[in-house]
Amino acid sequence: MAKINAGIATSHVPAIGAAIDNGLTENEYWKPLFDGYEFAKTWMKAQKPDVILLVYNDHATAFDLNLVPTFAIATGAEFKPADEGWGPRPVPNVMGYPKLAAHIAQSVIQDDFDLTVVNTLDVDHGLTVPLSLMFGQPEQWPCRVIPIAVNVVLYPTPSGQRCYNLGKALRKAVESFDEDLNVQIWGTGGMSHQLQGPRAGLINKEFDNAFLDKIVSEPAALAKTPHLEYINLAGSEGIELIMWLIMRGALNDQVDVKKRFYHVPASNTAVGHLVLENK
Amino acid sequence: MAIDKPYKKVPGTTIFDADMASLGFHLNQFCMSLMKAPNREKFKQNEQAYLDQWPMSDEQKAAVLARDYNKMISLGGNIYFLAKIFSSDGISFQAAASTMTGMTQAEYAQMMLSGGRAPDSSNTLKKDN
Numbered sequence: 001m002a003k004i005n006a007g008i009a010t011s012h013v014p015a016i017g018a019a020i021d022n023g024l025t026e027n028e029y030w031k032p033l034f035d036g037y038e039f040a041k042t043w044m045k046a047q048k049p050d051v052i053l054l055v056y057n058d059h060a061t062a063f064d065l066n067l068v069p070t071f072a073i074a075t076g077a078e079f080k081p082a083d084e085g086w087g088p089r090p091v092p093n094v095m096g097y098p099k100l101a102a103h104i105a106q107s108v109i110q111d112d113f114d115l116t117v118v119n120t121l122d123v124d125h126g127l128t129v130p131l132s133l134m135f136g137q138p139e140q141w142p143c144r145v146i147p148i149a150v151n152v153v154l155y156p157t158p159s160g161q162r163c164y165n166l167g168k169a170l171r172k173a174v175e176s177f178d179e180d181l182n183v184q185i186w187g188t189g190g191m192s193h194q195l196q197g198p199r200a201g202l203i204n205k206e207f208d209n210a211f212l213d214k215i216v217s218e219p220a221a222l223a224k225t226p227h228l229e230y231i232n233l234a235g236s237e238g239i240e241l242i243m244w245l246i247m248r249g250a251l252n253d254q255v256d257v258k259k260r261f262y263h264v265p266a267s268n269t270a271v272g273h274l275v276l277e278n279k
Numbered sequence: 280m281a282i283d284k285p286y287k288k289v290p291g292t293t294i295f296d297a298d299m300a301s302l303g304f305h306l307n308q309f310c311m312s313l314m315k316a317p318n319r320e321k322f323k324q325n326e327q328a329y330l331d332q333w334p335m336s337d338e339q340k341a342a343v344l345a346r347d348y349n350k351m352i353s354l355g356g357n358i359y360f361l362a363k364i365f366s367s368d369g370i371s372f373q374a375a376a377s378t379m380t381g382m383t384q385a386e387y388a389q390m391m392l393s394g395g396r397a398p399d400s401s402n403t404l405k406k407d408n
């Protein structure tokens with residue numbers, strides 16, 4: 001049986017990808033951030049997941065305004081890193097898992113979550129930066145990845161509660177798949193940040209740290225946080241944090257925190273990171 | 280009955296909802312065209328001529344030419360789409376963000392290094408709002 005054993009949360013700031021690609025990870029600005037991911041890199045080598053369900057958002061890359069799916073699952077065999085305006089990141093193609101992705105789509109759609117099914121998907125920094133943070137710069141990514149894209153660009157985004165419940169449906173889907181697979185789920189994006197308008201640069205350490213506490217200990221209550229609270233207190237782009245709730249919903253109610261890390265700033269953004277194992 | 284939009288009251292913030300997306304549809308789709316290198320070249324060669332291929336308002340075109348990001352946002356632009364313009368210009372997200380705040384790039388960078396813009400009563404809504 002396939003099983004979700006662990007979850008990762010991490011911000012996915014594009015400048016982090018640029019720092020890795022340009023060999024800047026040891027400089028004064030970036031070193032404190034990358035040090036915070038050393039634990040996860042070592043831990044990951046021991047965990048050896050077979051598949052990652054990678055929850056992220058597309059940033060006006062694969063989806064333009066012609067089509068904005070609220071939730072989408074990518075069932076293709078291979079995904080290319082996208083050209084986001086300055087050429088694609090020099091990272092390997094992402095290998096999907098069509099059989100498991102199709103199984104998940106079938107399961108969760110019948111469970112009342114109407115995912116959009118995508119075959120061709122160029123993946124942007126939202127997906128590739130977390131892979132780089134966890135795996136460094138390998139020739140090939142060490143496992144398969146099923147991208148799950150969430151709309152957080154066009155308001156309204158799905159509610160935190162909907163995201164949390166989708167996590168639970170994803171878990172059920174994975175556990176009904178016949179192959180023996182070690183599956184992880186990652187929730188990416190956040191933490192507090194605002195990239196636009198006179199209020200750009202907003203960072204809310206209190207909000208972020210409370211979020212890091214609650215997503216571990218009281219996720220069901222956290223899922224009830226309304227959109228306005230994210231926008232008002234964590235910045236217009238802080239709404240990305242709802243994606244962490246999908247990850248959390250797919251784990252046990254009780255989890256062990258193997259790593260917690262918080263750092264300001266990466267470019268305009270507060271960076272948060274958790275490594276969670278099912279108890 | 281109209282849908283309540285309390286997010287409209289958050290200071291210094293424009294939420295990209297379906298109304299804004301409708302207003303900014305062509306502006307944002309123009310931005311998407313800049314993801315292709317040959318289009319970036321054409322745009323750089325003659326910005327006005329390139330913009331004239333899109334059914335955008337004159338106000339939207341003028342805001343693009345002036346790189347007035349707050350104006351573009353007020354006319355339906357979304358920051359992830361507008362990012363294609365400043366990426367084509369070779370400008371970082373942080374530099375572009377600073378232009379919307381009335382701060383210099385150096386002042387903005389220093390603010391971020393010092394922990395970012397702290398939330399306070401002038402830039403957030405109160406609880407009972």
Ligand SMILES: [Fe+2]
Nearest residue numbers: 012126189240
């Ligand atoms: Fe993002």
